[in-house]
Amino acid sequence: MxxxxxxxxxxxxxxxxxxxxxxxxxxxxxxxxxxxxxxxxxxxxxxxxxxxxxxxxxxxxxxxxxxxxxxxxxxxxxxxxxxxxxxxxxxxxxxxxxxxxxxxxxDGLFDMPMIPQQISVPQPQSNQVRCSQCGAVNSAGSRFCSSCGAKLM
Ligand SMILES: [Zn+2]
Structure with missing residues (x-):
């Protein structure tokens, strides 16, 4: 069978x-x-x-x-x-x-664990700064966020 x-x-x-x-x-x-x-x-x-x-x-x-x-x-x-x-x-x-x-x-006794999805969050590099309002990455010299216009530190 x-x-x-x-x-x-x-x-x-x-x-x-x-x-x-x-x-x-x-x-x-x-x-x-x-x-x-x-x-x-x-x-x-x-x-x-x-x-x-x-x-x-x-x-x-x-x-x-x-x-x-x-x-x-x-x-x-x-x-x-x-x-x-x-x-x-x-x-x-x-x-x-x-x-x-x-x-x-x-019952799922032999189920294999799911492979976790790679979560990719872009990390700012040393010459970049992340906007505290929207999270966009801007180049270090910027005074305002290129995405939302917020003032950057
Ligand atoms: Zn922004």
Missing amino acids: EKVFSGRYVNLGSLAQEINSIFISEGWESIVQTMSPMMPQGGSQYADYMIRATKKGHMHHVEEVIVRIAGVPNDFRLIIEEEHIGALGRELMERKLIKTIDKEIN
Whole structure:
């Protein structure tokens, strides 16, 4: 099965770790691997994680569940590969994993902090003076503000 998430700015690495820890808390052996291609310039936010969990089921038959998280922070897919999934894996998916992840994503648990906007206020240089009335920057020798006409100190 596959589920698409979009809209939130999700930290996919944290999400992968959370899925991994859910498996472990349910008695599975689980590891996270990153499948992302190497990005030479480091500019891409594309990520591809694979969580591979195994557990011994009936008659020592080993069940395997593979969960993939692939995409960019605000548009990614959660893919559960059903090829080797057995009764235990299916039960965990239906009872806990999908509901938990869905809720935690919607609650914003994995949201990445917004990058603060650069607020650029022009700073007066040594040969400039700022008007105390309107804030405009004038050259140091000016007697009156070129913007509002106020008398400058
Ligand atoms: Zn002024």
